[in-house]
Amino acid sequence: MSIFDKLLNKRTITSPIFLKEFEDNNKQLQDLNDLLEKVSSDKKNLINRDIFFIKQELYGEKNVYNELKNSFIPMLAIHDIRLEFNDYVAQYDFILITAKSIFVLKTKQLNGDIEITEDGDFIRIIKNKEGKFLRKQGMYNPISANEREVHILEEILNREKLLNSITVKPIVVISNPKAIINKSKCPENIKSNLYKYDQISTLIKKILDDSKYAKELSEKTMHEIANYLINNNKEENIDYRSRYSLDKVETKNEDLDKVSNLQINNVEKHVDLNEKEIELSEDNNDFKQNEKSSNNEHSEVYELLRQYRWNKSKEEGFKPYMVFNNEELNALIEAKPKSKEELLKIKGFGPKKVEKYGDAILGILNSR
Structure with a gap:
């Protein structure tokens, strides 16, 4: 040289x-x-x-x-x-x-x-x-x-x-x-x-x-x-209103939009609730209960979806939010799609995710 x-x-x-x-x-x-x-x-x-x-x-x-x-x-x-x-x-x-x-x-x-x-x-x-x-x-x-x-x-x-x-x-x-x-x-x-x-x-x-x-x-x-x-770093925004099921009664400030607009980048990275349920011991019982949907009508389906998400994450070897995150979970409960075509319209559910998890998700959503 x-x-x-x-x-x-x-x-x-x-x-x-x-x-x-x-x-x-x-x-x-x-x-x-x-x-x-x-x-x-x-x-x-x-x-x-x-x-x-x-x-x-x-x-x-x-x-x-x-x-x-x-x-x-x-x-x-x-x-x-x-x-x-x-x-x-x-x-x-x-x-x-x-x-x-x-x-x-x-x-x-x-x-x-x-x-x-x-x-x-x-x-x-x-x-x-x-x-x-x-x-x-x-x-x-x-x-x-x-x-x-x-x-x-x-x-x-x-x-x-x-x-x-x-x-x-x-x-x-x-x-x-x-x-x-x-x-x-x-x-x-x-x-x-x-x-x-x-x-x-x-x-x-x-x-x-x-x-x-x-x-x-x-x-x-x-x-x-x-x-x-x-x-190409994609920061993820989390809607706190959905995450904590907040409403005006639960906030000191009557302007709920100010609360829901307080978003944080990448919270799922640090706070994967399902993983923490494994990592912490008995003192999590109250936490798990509070994380359930506040809507009693949907709580059973909500828990079935969460359990499916956790099982798939263990089976495939990655974090539960990579199957679908909490915001996407709430969107599923709200929209309750009847078909893969409707599921594709929900933010976060692209063709590959729908092909991989769609049948199981639709089965849970339409079983109740």
Whole structure:
């Protein structure tokens, strides 16, 4: 290689560069706290619970962010990206773009003792305050969800001709320093994709050092990938009136529109109610009850749809809101479509989603 070529290919990315930074006090918390001031009913409990969940998730993500920021790894980093591809939606906590590989990090604020079986099942060990064993409880598998989201990212980047044979590596990061994870019996694909946050820098450096791929991304392509992801970030707006079943009686401010227009970007990422039902213990009974539809006439169908959503998410290995989110669930209850043609008219239900879930949804809606 000539001196000119060496100068032309000189690397200027020598440390982590965050092109979309982590935000400690983001708009999500600001909007929920703002809403909390306007609600006078028992819905305050639901909002406070959501605020707690978001703070827990942000605390964990901050641990990961600090570790990455101080890693000295030459990379472009992006925090909190939501992409839409055909009828699919994928949420990414961190995407790290290096010359040799792209890393997709899903952070999990797991609590307590977690055991992973030979079959890859995640089991939470429930103990009392004295540390005495009470029972075991199955929980959501974050590995499968992250692998699915990596597949979507690969499809997107290949379509845009940006991947250039570079591998995309999924990693689930346990962001709670107190969590105890027993991986001694788990399958190798889980063991190699699940790490505590304080191990992540060492892991990435090792993967890059051991990389057998001679081909590297140019810095120009690295920036093109990062810019594409940021420019195509689809922020999701949630209608609080639907989410909390708010009405004028329940608010101090008579202008309900002001409440319903307080929307938050990407709440589903931090507050997936079905997943939290698994992750928390007995103290969730009131929360689950309050999440039910306030309309008694529809409550049974509402719960059947929620149960179907949860079962499908476990079966397919991703979060329940990716089947359909709470706003779409409420739209189903309100519209009660009789056919796939009517189902296609509901926002969020494209041809692929209707083809995949339509028969089951219509069966539930029209069974009562």
